[in-house]
Amino acid sequence: MYRIGELATLCKIKTDTLRFYDKQGLFVPSSRTESGYRLYTKKDAQRLRFILRAKTIGFTLVEISELLSIELDKSNKACADVKSLVDLKLADISQKIEQLHYFKNALQQLSSDCCGGPESAQHCSILEALESTSSAKNRTNNGHHQAHSHATK
Amino acid sequence: MYRIGELATLCKIKTDTLRFYDKQGLFVPSSRTESGYRLYTKKDAQRLRFILRAKTIGFTLVEISELLSIELDKSNKACADVKSLVDLKLADISQKIEQLHYFKNALQQLSSDCCGGPESAQHCSILEALESTSSAKNRTNNGHHQAHSHATK
Protein backbone atom coordinates (compact mmCIF):
# COMPACT_ATOMS: atom_id res chain seq x y z
CA MET A 1 0.00 0.00 0.00
CA TYR A 2 1.40 3.32 -1.03
CA ARG A 3 0.33 6.64 0.19
CA ILE A 4 0.04 9.49 -2.21
CA GLY A 5 3.51 10.84 -1.67
CA GLU A 6 5.13 7.47 -2.03
CA LEU A 7 3.35 6.66 -5.23
CA ALA A 8 4.12 10.10 -6.57
CA THR A 9 7.85 9.81 -6.03
CA LEU A 10 7.76 6.24 -7.22
CA CYS A 11 6.29 7.32 -10.52
CA LYS A 12 8.02 10.66 -10.65
CA ILE A 13 4.92 12.76 -10.70
CA LYS A 14 3.45 15.26 -8.31
CA THR A 15 0.93 14.53 -5.65
CA ASP A 16 -1.07 17.27 -7.26
CA THR A 17 -1.30 15.22 -10.37
CA LEU A 18 -2.54 12.21 -8.49
CA ARG A 19 -5.20 14.24 -6.75
CA PHE A 20 -6.07 15.69 -10.10
CA TYR A 21 -6.44 12.26 -11.63
CA ASP A 22 -8.50 11.21 -8.68
CA LYS A 23 -10.82 14.17 -9.03
CA GLN A 24 -11.17 13.48 -12.73
CA GLY A 25 -12.10 9.93 -11.98
CA LEU A 26 -9.26 8.73 -14.11
CA PHE A 27 -7.26 7.15 -11.37
CA VAL A 28 -8.99 6.64 -8.07
CA PRO A 29 -7.15 5.00 -5.21
CA SER A 30 -8.63 1.63 -4.44
CA SER A 31 -9.05 2.55 -0.82
CA ARG A 32 -8.64 5.15 1.83
CA THR A 33 -7.60 4.94 5.42
CA GLU A 34 -10.21 5.67 8.05
CA SER A 35 -8.84 9.11 8.22
CA GLY A 36 -9.11 9.63 4.48
CA TYR A 37 -5.59 9.09 3.27
CA ARG A 38 -5.49 7.71 -0.23
CA LEU A 39 -4.14 4.18 -0.37
CA TYR A 40 -2.79 2.75 -3.57
CA THR A 41 -2.10 -0.91 -4.12
CA LYS A 42 0.58 -2.36 -6.34
CA LYS A 43 -2.12 -2.95 -8.89
CA ASP A 44 -2.98 0.70 -8.72
CA ALA A 45 0.63 1.49 -9.35
CA GLN A 46 0.57 -0.70 -12.42
CA ARG A 47 -2.55 0.96 -13.62
CA LEU A 48 -0.88 4.31 -13.12
CA ARG A 49 2.14 3.21 -15.08
CA PHE A 50 -0.18 2.15 -17.84
CA ILE A 51 -1.79 5.56 -17.78
CA LEU A 52 1.53 7.36 -17.83
CA ARG A 53 2.82 5.24 -20.65
CA ALA A 54 -0.32 5.87 -22.60
CA LYS A 55 0.13 9.54 -21.96
CA THR A 56 3.69 9.74 -23.17
CA ILE A 57 2.59 8.08 -26.33
CA GLY A 58 0.04 10.69 -27.01
CA PHE A 59 -3.23 9.47 -25.65
CA THR A 60 -5.26 12.16 -24.03
CA LEU A 61 -6.58 11.66 -20.56
CA VAL A 62 -10.04 11.48 -22.01
CA GLU A 63 -9.03 8.63 -24.27
CA ILE A 64 -7.38 6.84 -21.43
CA SER A 65 -10.47 7.35 -19.35
CA GLU A 66 -12.53 5.88 -22.11
CA LEU A 67 -10.47 2.76 -22.17
CA LEU A 68 -10.50 2.38 -18.46
CA SER A 69 -14.12 3.27 -17.98
CA ILE A 70 -15.46 0.59 -20.24
CA GLU A 71 -14.39 -1.53 -17.40
CA LEU A 72 -17.07 -0.10 -15.19
CA ASP A 73 -19.78 -0.68 -17.73
CA LYS A 74 -18.63 -4.01 -18.87
CA SER A 75 -21.73 -6.02 -18.09
CA ASN A 76 -23.62 -3.74 -20.45
CA LYS A 77 -21.01 -3.86 -23.12
CA ALA A 78 -20.20 -6.55 -25.58
CA CYS A 79 -16.79 -7.79 -26.46
CA ALA A 80 -17.34 -6.18 -29.81
CA ASP A 81 -17.65 -2.74 -28.22
CA VAL A 82 -14.51 -3.13 -26.25
CA LYS A 83 -12.54 -4.52 -29.09
CA SER A 84 -13.66 -1.89 -31.55
CA LEU A 85 -12.46 0.83 -29.23
CA VAL A 86 -9.10 -0.77 -28.93
CA ASP A 87 -8.94 -1.32 -32.64
CA LEU A 88 -9.74 2.30 -33.28
CA LYS A 89 -6.82 3.37 -31.20
CA LEU A 90 -4.76 0.77 -32.89
CA ALA A 91 -5.56 2.20 -36.27
CA ASP A 92 -4.73 5.63 -34.93
CA ILE A 93 -1.39 4.52 -33.69
CA SER A 94 -0.59 2.62 -36.83
CA GLN A 95 -1.21 5.69 -38.88
CA LYS A 96 0.95 7.79 -36.65
CA ILE A 97 3.71 5.27 -36.86
CA GLU A 98 3.40 5.20 -40.60
CA GLN A 99 3.65 8.96 -40.80
CA LEU A 100 6.59 8.97 -38.50
CA HIS A 101 8.30 6.40 -40.63
CA TYR A 102 7.69 8.54 -43.64
CA PHE A 103 9.29 11.44 -41.87
CA LYS A 104 12.10 9.36 -40.60
CA ASN A 105 12.91 8.04 -44.03
CA ALA A 106 12.98 11.51 -45.45
CA LEU A 107 15.30 12.76 -42.78
CA GLN A 108 17.47 9.71 -43.08
CA GLN A 109 17.73 10.22 -46.78
CA LEU A 110 18.72 13.78 -46.17
CA SER A 111 21.22 12.85 -43.55
CA SER A 112 22.86 10.16 -45.57
CA ASP A 113 22.95 12.37 -48.63
CA CYS A 114 24.67 15.10 -46.74
CA CYS A 115 28.41 14.96 -46.57
CA GLY A 116 28.43 16.57 -43.15
CA GLY A 117 31.34 18.73 -44.13
CA PRO A 118 32.06 22.37 -43.39
CA GLU A 119 30.77 23.61 -46.74
CA SER A 120 27.57 25.46 -47.37
CA ALA A 121 24.47 23.35 -47.01
CA GLN A 122 22.88 25.10 -49.91
CA HIS A 123 21.78 21.90 -51.50
CA CYS A 124 20.51 20.08 -48.48
CA SER A 125 16.77 20.41 -48.43
CA ILE A 126 14.38 18.92 -45.97
CA LEU A 127 11.47 19.92 -48.10
CA GLU A 128 12.98 18.29 -51.12
CA ALA A 129 13.76 15.21 -49.15
CA LEU A 130 10.19 14.95 -48.07
CA GLU A 131 8.92 15.61 -51.50
CA SER A 132 11.08 12.95 -53.00
CA THR A 133 10.12 10.26 -50.57
CA SER A 134 6.50 10.94 -51.23
CA SER A 135 6.85 10.61 -54.96
CA ALA A 136 9.71 8.13 -55.26
CA LYS A 137 11.55 10.59 -57.42
CA ASN A 138 14.76 10.29 -59.35
CA ARG A 139 17.05 8.96 -56.72
CA THR A 140 19.23 7.60 -59.45
CA ASN A 141 22.38 9.61 -59.04
CA ASN A 142 24.42 8.49 -56.11
CA GLY A 143 23.31 11.05 -53.67
CA HIS A 144 24.41 14.29 -52.26
CA HIS A 145 27.80 14.87 -53.75
CA GLN A 146 26.57 14.50 -57.21
CA ALA A 147 24.15 17.28 -56.54
CA HIS A 148 26.64 19.19 -54.48
CA SER A 149 29.35 21.02 -56.25
CA HIS A 150 31.30 21.86 -53.16
CA ALA A 151 32.78 18.44 -52.71
CA THR A 152 34.51 18.29 -56.04
CA LYS A 153 35.69 21.83 -56.46
CA MET B 1 -0.31 32.90 -55.94
CA TYR B 2 -2.85 32.26 -53.27
CA ARG B 3 -4.41 34.75 -51.03
CA ILE B 4 -4.92 33.92 -47.40
CA GLY B 5 -8.45 32.67 -47.79
CA GLU B 6 -7.61 30.49 -50.73
CA LEU B 7 -4.69 28.88 -49.02
CA ALA B 8 -6.73 28.40 -45.89
CA THR B 9 -9.53 26.55 -47.61
CA LEU B 10 -7.01 24.65 -49.67
CA CYS B 11 -5.36 23.32 -46.57
CA LYS B 12 -8.50 23.19 -44.46
CA ILE B 13 -7.36 25.56 -41.82
CA LYS B 14 -8.52 28.96 -40.67
CA THR B 15 -7.20 32.25 -41.93
CA ASP B 16 -6.68 33.00 -38.29
CA THR B 17 -4.24 30.18 -38.09
CA LEU B 18 -2.30 31.48 -41.05
CA ARG B 19 -2.11 34.96 -39.58
CA PHE B 20 -1.06 33.36 -36.34
CA TYR B 21 1.71 31.43 -38.03
CA ASP B 22 2.76 34.58 -39.79
CA LYS B 23 2.93 36.53 -36.56
CA GLN B 24 4.92 33.72 -34.95
CA GLY B 25 7.33 33.82 -37.83
CA LEU B 26 6.67 30.17 -38.47
CA PHE B 27 5.09 30.63 -41.83
CA VAL B 28 5.48 33.99 -43.48
CA PRO B 29 4.01 34.63 -46.91
CA SER B 30 6.73 35.13 -49.43
CA SER B 31 5.20 38.38 -50.57
CA ARG B 32 2.46 40.89 -50.16
CA THR B 33 0.47 42.92 -52.64
CA GLU B 34 0.99 46.65 -52.68
CA SER B 35 -2.05 46.94 -50.54
CA GLY B 36 -0.76 44.46 -48.01
CA TYR B 37 -2.58 41.27 -48.88
CA ARG B 38 -0.56 38.18 -48.10
CA LEU B 39 0.52 36.27 -51.15
CA TYR B 40 1.49 32.65 -50.95
CA THR B 41 3.27 30.77 -53.68
CA LYS B 42 2.98 27.10 -54.46
CA LYS B 43 6.22 26.64 -52.57
CA ASP B 44 4.65 28.30 -49.62
CA ALA B 45 1.79 25.88 -49.87
CA GLN B 46 4.26 23.06 -49.90
CA ARG B 47 5.94 24.44 -46.86
CA LEU B 48 2.59 24.72 -45.16
CA ARG B 49 1.75 21.15 -45.94
CA PHE B 50 5.04 20.19 -44.41
CA ILE B 51 4.14 22.11 -41.29
CA LEU B 52 0.73 20.55 -41.05
CA ARG B 53 2.08 17.09 -41.57
CA ALA B 54 4.70 17.63 -38.96
CA LYS B 55 2.04 18.88 -36.62
CA THR B 56 -0.18 15.84 -36.99
CA ILE B 57 2.80 13.71 -36.18
CA GLY B 58 3.19 15.52 -32.94
CA PHE B 59 5.90 18.04 -33.47
CA THR B 60 5.34 21.27 -31.68
CA LEU B 61 5.42 24.50 -33.59
CA VAL B 62 8.75 25.25 -32.01
CA GLU B 63 10.18 21.99 -33.21
CA ILE B 64 8.80 22.61 -36.64
CA SER B 65 10.40 26.02 -36.63
CA GLU B 66 13.67 24.37 -35.86
CA LEU B 67 13.26 21.98 -38.72
CA LEU B 68 12.40 24.77 -41.08
CA SER B 69 15.16 27.01 -39.90
CA ILE B 70 17.53 24.47 -41.30
CA GLU B 71 15.90 25.10 -44.59
CA LEU B 72 15.89 28.87 -44.43
CA ASP B 73 19.33 29.20 -43.05
CA LYS B 74 20.96 26.60 -45.11
CA SER B 75 23.07 28.88 -47.23
CA ASN B 76 24.60 30.18 -44.04
CA LYS B 77 24.96 26.78 -42.53
CA ALA B 78 27.47 24.13 -43.20
CA CYS B 79 26.53 20.62 -44.11
CA ALA B 80 27.82 19.65 -40.69
CA ASP B 81 25.27 21.87 -38.98
CA VAL B 82 22.41 20.64 -41.04
CA LYS B 83 23.36 17.07 -40.57
CA SER B 84 23.73 17.29 -36.84
CA LEU B 85 20.38 18.96 -36.47
CA VAL B 86 18.71 16.49 -38.69
CA ASP B 87 20.29 13.66 -36.81
CA LEU B 88 18.99 15.08 -33.59
CA LYS B 89 15.49 15.11 -34.95
CA LEU B 90 16.01 11.64 -36.25
CA ALA B 91 16.81 10.41 -32.80
CA ASP B 92 13.68 12.12 -31.56
CA ILE B 93 11.55 10.47 -34.13
CA SER B 94 13.06 7.09 -33.61
CA GLN B 95 12.27 7.27 -29.97
CA LYS B 96 8.74 8.30 -30.68
CA ILE B 97 8.32 5.44 -33.06
CA GLU B 98 9.70 3.04 -30.56
CA GLN B 99 7.27 4.14 -27.93
CA LEU B 100 4.41 3.91 -30.32
CA HIS B 101 5.45 0.42 -31.27
CA TYR B 102 5.54 -0.56 -27.69
CA PHE B 103 2.04 0.64 -27.21
CA LYS B 104 0.84 -0.79 -30.44
CA ASN B 105 2.04 -4.18 -29.42
CA ALA B 106 0.25 -3.91 -26.15
CA LEU B 107 -2.98 -2.98 -27.87
CA GLN B 108 -2.54 -5.66 -30.45
CA GLN B 109 -2.08 -8.23 -27.79
CA LEU B 110 -5.28 -7.08 -26.15
CA SER B 111 -7.16 -6.97 -29.38
CA SER B 112 -6.14 -10.36 -30.63
CA ASP B 113 -7.07 -11.99 -27.35
CA CYS B 114 -10.62 -10.71 -27.54
CA CYS B 115 -13.24 -12.60 -29.48
CA GLY B 116 -14.96 -9.37 -30.44
CA GLY B 117 -18.31 -11.10 -30.23
CA PRO B 118 -21.71 -9.72 -29.26
CA GLU B 119 -21.72 -11.32 -25.84
CA SER B 120 -21.36 -9.53 -22.57
CA ALA B 121 -17.95 -8.13 -21.99
CA GLN B 122 -18.15 -9.39 -18.47
CA HIS B 123 -15.25 -11.70 -19.03
CA CYS B 124 -13.62 -9.84 -21.85
CA SER B 125 -9.93 -10.51 -21.93
CA ILE B 126 -9.22 -6.90 -22.72
CA LEU B 127 -10.95 -5.70 -19.63
CA GLU B 128 -9.40 -8.37 -17.55
CA ALA B 129 -6.02 -7.32 -18.76
CA LEU B 130 -6.74 -3.70 -17.98
CA GLU B 131 -8.12 -4.60 -14.60
CA SER B 132 -4.99 -6.23 -13.50
CA THR B 133 -2.56 -4.78 -15.98
CA SER B 134 -0.51 -7.86 -15.31
CA SER B 135 0.54 -8.13 -18.89
CA ALA B 136 2.43 -11.32 -18.33
CA LYS B 137 -0.55 -13.14 -16.96
CA ASN B 138 -1.44 -16.74 -17.41
CA ARG B 139 -1.20 -16.62 -21.11
CA THR B 140 -0.86 -20.37 -21.13
CA ASN B 141 -4.37 -21.25 -22.09
CA ASN B 142 -5.19 -20.32 -25.62
CA GLY B 143 -6.48 -16.92 -24.82
CA HIS B 144 -9.80 -15.34 -24.48
CA HIS B 145 -12.21 -18.14 -25.14
CA GLN B 146 -10.83 -20.29 -22.42
CA ALA B 147 -11.63 -17.58 -19.97
CA HIS B 148 -14.93 -16.87 -21.62
CA SER B 149 -17.82 -19.15 -21.15
CA HIS B 150 -19.95 -17.38 -23.72
CA ALA B 151 -18.17 -18.66 -26.78
CA THR B 152 -18.72 -22.33 -26.15
CA LYS B 153 -22.06 -22.31 -24.40
Add this chain to the structure above:
DNA sequence: ATAAACCTTAGACTTAAATCAAAGGTAAAG
Protein backbone atom coordinates in the same frame (compact mmCIF):
# COMPACT_ATOMS: atom_id res chain seq x y z
C1' DA C 1 -21.90 50.77 -55.25
C1' DT C 2 -22.22 47.24 -52.36
C1' DA C 3 -20.65 42.85 -50.51
C1' DA C 4 -17.02 39.99 -49.57
C1' DA C 5 -12.39 39.47 -48.58
C1' DC C 6 -8.67 41.41 -46.79
C1' DC C 7 -5.69 44.52 -43.53
C1' DT C 8 -4.25 45.98 -38.57
C1' DT C 9 -3.99 45.82 -33.37
C1' DA C 10 -5.46 44.13 -29.23
C1' DG C 11 -7.48 41.40 -26.04
C1' DA C 12 -10.61 37.66 -24.35
C1' DC C 13 -11.60 32.82 -24.50
C1' DT C 14 -10.70 27.73 -25.20
C1' DT C 15 -8.80 23.05 -24.16
C1' DA C 16 -5.59 19.97 -21.99
C1' DA C 17 -2.96 18.80 -18.45
C1' DA C 18 -1.27 20.10 -15.14
C1' DT C 19 1.01 23.10 -11.30
C1' DC C 20 0.91 26.30 -7.49
C1' DA C 21 -0.94 28.56 -3.69
C1' DA C 22 -3.76 29.55 0.25
C1' DA C 23 -6.69 28.62 3.96
C1' DG C 24 -7.87 25.73 7.54
C1' DG C 25 -7.63 21.59 9.09
C1' DT C 26 -6.41 16.05 10.75
C1' DA C 27 -3.15 12.21 11.08
C1' DA C 28 1.18 9.95 11.47
C1' DA C 29 5.98 9.61 12.65
C1' DG C 30 10.12 10.71 15.17
Add this chain to the structure above:
DNA sequence: CTTTACCTTTGATTTAAGTCTAAGGTTTAT
Protein backbone atom coordinates in the same frame (compact mmCIF):
# COMPACT_ATOMS: atom_id res chain seq x y z
C1' DC D 1 5.05 17.40 20.88
C1' DT D 2 6.15 18.96 16.95
C1' DT D 3 7.14 18.42 12.29
C1' DT D 4 5.82 16.33 8.18
C1' DA D 5 2.44 14.34 5.33
C1' DC D 6 -1.90 14.30 4.34
C1' DC D 7 -6.91 16.04 3.84
C1' DT D 8 -10.40 19.51 1.69
C1' DT D 9 -11.98 23.35 -1.43
C1' DT D 10 -11.21 27.10 -4.23
C1' DG D 11 -9.03 29.71 -7.39
C1' DA D 12 -4.97 31.46 -10.07
C1' DT D 13 -1.39 30.56 -13.40
C1' DT D 14 0.98 28.04 -17.14
C1' DT D 15 1.84 26.35 -21.96
C1' DA D 16 0.40 25.29 -26.58
C1' DA D 17 -1.99 26.24 -30.30
C1' DG D 18 -5.19 28.28 -31.63
C1' DT D 19 -10.10 30.66 -32.06
C1' DC D 20 -13.15 34.53 -31.68
C1' DT D 21 -14.49 39.22 -31.35
C1' DA D 22 -14.23 43.93 -32.10
C1' DA D 23 -13.07 48.25 -33.96
C1' DG D 24 -11.94 50.70 -37.75
C1' DG D 25 -10.10 50.69 -42.30
C1' DT D 26 -8.82 49.21 -47.38
C1' DT D 27 -9.24 46.38 -51.54
C1' DT D 28 -11.31 43.44 -54.73
C1' DA D 29 -15.06 41.41 -57.02
C1' DT D 30 -19.76 41.45 -58.78
